[in-house]
Amino acid sequence: MELGQKCGRIAYMMGPSQGEAQERQMTKQLQMAKERLFGQGGLDVANIKLFPGTNRDATPEQMAETINNVIADLESGDYELVDESLD
């Protein structure tokens, strides 16, 4: 067996690296957000826009994750209606 094949086999046996697993998890957040916003039985969103956070290096996956959290909170009623008399 060639060295390259051996390495590939060892990597296969060890499963995905921590980085790969994290990346897969993060991609999952983006897929979940797309499904919730635009998928069948989802919110059927006609428009979504964002005001970015203070971390300019935030990734699309991190943004998707925080959006998923907000949607879950809106659906479960865990939000606070802002007082209309505020300036």
Next chain:
Amino acid sequence: MTYVELYARCQSLPVAISRKTVRDMVRELTGRQGGRQVWSGRLDPAICRGLYLSSRNPDSILVRQFNGDVVVVSRGLDPLLDRFIYVKELMHMFDDPEEAVDSGDKFEDLLNEFGEAPSPGRSVPMLSEYGCFWMALGALCPEECRLDLAEKRGNGLDDHQISEKLKLPVQYVPRLFESRYPDLMKCLSKGQALEY
């Protein structure tokens, strides 16, 4: 573009213009009844401080609870920033269909563009993100007031005092006096799209 009418109406209002005044005009001009603001404790301000959502699904919480349009802002922000983010997001109720992010692909593109360094060839939805920033400034600071403040600025009036008067976050006060501001507002107040 009904922002033209909103801008015109704001010119005769005394400052500071309340977010509810702006919201009521946006409702009247768009013929839509949504646009309430809610606070969320899980909108991580390091990642995203505000969110505008518009839904067409009549069974969704957004339609049932908020008449279709809602603005979510991170709980606990500085009150002036909270107010500005709300008004900026509210401006998206004026988005035309081309500016809307209404599919998974456009959503992914928008998230990617937020992470990019400024570059040519911005998407139309991303340009509307920039446009709404200026539209909010234009709605909250009538031009006559801005010209008066510009004259006094540097002659005893500092940005903190202007921030207090207009109830705008102090970090955005200098944006009102950028040399490109008059040209940008000339475009927006005539319903023309901004080009970058």
